[in-house]
Amino acid sequence: MSASSSDRAALIETLGDELHQALVARAPIAPLSGRCLGLTIEDAYRIQERMLSHRLAAGERVIGKKVGATSKAVQSLLDVHQPDFGLLLSGMLYNTGETVPMSRLIQPRAEGEIAFLLGRDLVGPRLTVADVLASTDWLLPCFEIVDSRIEAWKIGIVDTVADNASCGVIALGHAARRPREVDLELCGLVIEKNGDVAATGAGAAALGHPANAVCWLANTLGALGVPLKAGEIVLSGSLATLVPVAAGDCVSMTIGGLGGCSIRFS
Template structure:
């Protein structure tokens, strides 16, 4: 595929992000679009964000669990870049106004203390290189109209990254069983999803190793200090103004999040 078309798709998706106006599926318009082409478009979209003042602070794995794959109609993992404009801490007011068609998922985030350069990375290498893990939320979003995506669409759209929220409770993965630990996701006080680390490619550290090796083969290392989202342990949950979510991971702790559109936040003050 021509470089001009690659850039045009990346520009379309960046403009959709900024204007909050979704675009028609790329694969409907161009059935010849390959996954490799889509990653090149993703790179251009992320470069636009960096040029606008954001920095790359980590990576994410998408579509790792069966519930998410079935919901999205994709059947292999993908990856995206995390930028400073996506990052939130527990306790921040999460504004939905900048998103188009969001869903919530709960997962485990790794914060690295050492670089990881694949290929050849194992799950144990990931554990050794991790400073700490935290429960977290990712609010995924799609710049593709009505989430009508194939794997190429979500890849080009930076793995449907929206924003993410890191919990305040830090854990040492050398002292936690992050594979067997259960996860409970509550929405407005009701349990809406459960899962376990094993649902994510046999364990979150396995998923992070897969990503380190996949990116390493492309010449992209993990850097110390980066945040790595290891993939959803829950189904995708719809989100609306005023919703309150709690994600609890056994042996680690909880992350709480409240979402509200900016207009509603202003009215509350």
Template sequence: MQKVIDRLAGELLEAERTNVPVAPLTERFENLTVEDAYQIQLAIAKSKTDEGRNVIGKKVGLTSKAMQNMLGVDEPDYGHLFDDMTVKNGETVRIDSMIKPRVEAEIGFVLRDELFQPNVTFLDVLMATDYVVPALEIIDSRIADWKIKLVDTVADNGSSAKVVLSDKKKTIDEVDFRSASMVLFKNEELIATGAGAAALGHPAHAVAWLANKLYEFGIPLKANELILPGALSAAIDVLPGDTVTAEFGALGWVSVHFA
């Protein structure tokens, strides 16, 4: 199985480098498990860090019941965020630097303290958080035509590509997460609305899930890491010329343009 893990990690790395997608892993290797998929993801992460790229955080995916039902799963997944994935608020991203990108709006958590213990709770997350920030995650699948099952997206780093961060920051006590509203626009047209409750009832629950999942692999959530706890609405497709903006009320706004 290690040979298969190494082979598929290499395929996905090459697909990301060349923007040429690969056929779904689950169609070619029906016996791949979620555990195998995480080993593929970890192998990809090791290759990137060996090249000098730095992990700056993690992302949680599949936090909504609708997405879990679509993929036939009962828990979220996660991926790694690297330093070369960050985009400043309002900057332009080239569509041709990815395969078939989509955009999701999230409330990012930046940790003040490390979380590395069993049974991390919602309150542990709130106490460990330095601040929260409006974010857009640009997702992209290295699997052809987004024909993904859970194993495919886990192996493919949670289908993560880039993250756009606002320059507005708020402390935990400045935000009511359960009712925190999000309004998503594409080219000034209202596309979607959402609230913090969309991510497992509260974004901090998604961060706690991640801390506990990573503990199984002996991986901590480190101080200063950025955690994306899951989308507040469905992902939207983008084309060259599109501008996507998410407004989070008092929390602030974040925007990205595509060329």
């Protein structure tokens, strides 16, 4: 290994360790993109891998994957203009109605999404939306509580990718529907915070159709030799803008034809 590649590997390890420590200490760090010029998206995914390696070594396991930055509303809000992906770990999972302690989070925001529960492997590239729907056993309403380990959400694409696509925790609804039972493009979303409407959206916000987002993910990962596996949860991206949350808040949502989900923060 050359000196330059060795230095690069050391930098990636250092930044991944920094992000993990930020998560543990709930102390955000300065944007990576502003401190380390020349970081590529490939570097960022390697930093993400290093960050998550600490959690996996501590006993968590991969339960799925997520697509981020799929809607125009979220892209505009975060100034991130292309999708990214991250891993879902067992320690991130909550069920509807449960309470998330703020001691786990730094600067959380709620996203209303549709979760795809896969019944068989999706191995890209060259997959189609039809392949995605045929491989999906169930759809569930889902809150992803995104959270950034970067100060004040001052992120670019490299920052959010390195930070596991800004994933915090997820909450799954109990209602499950077969893909054919839901109009994924036109289904409407309403999010309420403490009883007031906080955001609205529709399925088409996620790259035109939530299954498009899952297809993009399967093909992107497939080109890297990584499948989406049977039994995994795949989050297809936010259907509306992000809703900031704090201790004492309760957020709930309904998705037309699919059902609802709620979660509290303490």
